Amino acid sequence: MKTQVAIIGAGPAGLLLGQLLQRSGIDNVVVERRSRDYVLSRIRAGVLEQGTIDLLRAAGVSARMDREGIVHHGFELALEARRERIDLSGPTGGRAVMVYGQTEVTRDLMAARDAAGGASVYEADDVALHSLESEQPFVEFNRDGERERLECDYIAGCDGYHGVSRASIPAGVLREYERVYPFGWLGVLSDTPPVSEELIYARHARGFALCSMRSATRSRYYLQVPDTEQVANWSDERFWDELRRRLPEDVAAALITGPTIEKSIAPLRSFVVEPMQYGRLFLAGDAAHIVPPTGAKGLNLAAGDVGLLASLLKQANDEGSGLPLQRYSERVLRRVWKAERFSWWMTSMLHTFPDEDGFxxxxxxxxxxxxxxxxxxxxxxxxxxxxxPMQQ
Structure with missing residues (x-):
């Protein structure tokens, strides 16, 4: 097999990159180690920045998002009993965010790829990247018991924190920056109406809480818990009782509870690698950086990465030169670090830290x-x- 760009990973980053390249006339193949159903089963964040919304529209995959997504022009901070609404649109010239689940973004991108006849390989075992510093890198993987080789001009590593892409870069090339937080988020999904029309971020002496949503009838709630906590310790009743304690009285009184349909604990960490490229391999999304979910930046950062990468790949293709791609890492990291800063700041402002002194x-x-x-x-x-802004 041959293609211009091999994309490792069929999450939203890889699929969005494939869609953008397809519309630019650049051939690409997506290689994913998991099954299609598994990729669609992953429950992730669902707050899209204005830039991500605009990029999905430019990619031609926004029809269902524009019908079903919930536009928010603000969010609320609840500081014990004090409530403060942050207006997003006024200070930013009309910008907003949209609640639309990452799973739905992935579903839309898969459907667009199928309609365009884009090549995708799911359940690819033992994926390996080779000759990254040469002009002819290639990818090998097992499919249906056969070893296959995909030759390409460039490789985009969009396969997440545990993927093969970053691990394929030789030792000593990358610098890693990491902050691990001493707590996680216990999250539940329930088919109950959201307690508020906008998201509520709550700071409380007992710990942080977040009231979010997926739709007008499906809610997503989170509680800060110690990093040693276990999901099995949290019955639905215990979760709802604790959430009420951390919310202002009027919000707690309006909370509608019900059986949870998903419950999990996500650890919180900040992580960045530099540079985000090596030879003809370019990292994007969680393969290169992770943010705490407090600032709702994970998916949005990935979209910014692939938006810039798609633009540079098109420029390189049009010019017949790889020079535009040489500054990918330098340019994309400026935005990455700003988002890391904001996510760290939101996390620091709203959570309780076990070793924090009074000062x-x-x-x-x-x-x-x-x-x-x-x-x-x-x-x-x-x-x-x-x-x-997406492109720095």
Whole structure:
């Protein structure tokens, strides 16, 4: 097999890159080690920045998103009993976010790829990347018991934190930056109406809580828990009782509870590798960086990565030169680090830390109080939450 771009990973990053390249006339093949059904079964975040919304529209995959997505022009901070709404659209010239599940984005991209006749290989075993520094890199994998070889001009590593792409870069090339937090998020999904029309981020002495949603009838709620906690310790009743304790009284009184249909604990970490390219391999999404979910940046960062990468690959193809791609890492990391900063800041401001002293806690409270009391401070929060420009 031969193609121009081999894309490793059929999550939203890989599929969006494939869609953008397809529309630019650049041949590509997606290679995924999991099954198609498995990819669609993964439950992930669902808040899309304005830039991601615009990119999905430009990619021609926004019809269902525009029908079913819920546009939010703000979100709320609940600080014990105090409630503060952050207006997103006013300070940002009309920008907003949209609640639309990552699984639905993936489904739309899969359907678009099928309709366009794009080549995808699912359940590819023992994927290996070769000759990354040469002009003719290639990918090998097992399919139906046969070893296959995919020759290409470039490889895009969109296969996540545990994927083969980053692991294929020789030792000593990458610099890793990491912050592991001493807590996780216990999340539940329930077929109950959301407690609020907009997301509520709650800071409380007992720990952080988030009230989110997937639709007008499906809610997503989270609680901060120790990193040693186990899902089995949390019955539905215990979860709802604890969530009420961490919310303002009027919000807790309006909470509609019911059986949960999914329950899991996600650890929180910040992670970045530099550079995000090696030879003709380019990393994107979780293969190169992870953010705590507090700032709703994971999927949006991945979209920014592949949006820039698709643009540079088109430029390289049009010019017949790889020079435009040489600055991919330098350019994309500027946006990555800004999003990492905001996600770290949101996490630091709203969570309780087990080893935090009283002085540090009061400084955090003073910083947030200062920003909320300033038009410029609120604008800073709004422009970061709604999303910084995609291409830096």
């Amino acid at each position: 540090t806690r009061r400084i955090r409270e003073a910083e947030l109080d200062y920003l909320l009391g300033s038009a410029a401070g609120r604008a800073t929060i709004a422009e970061n939450y709604a999303g910084l």
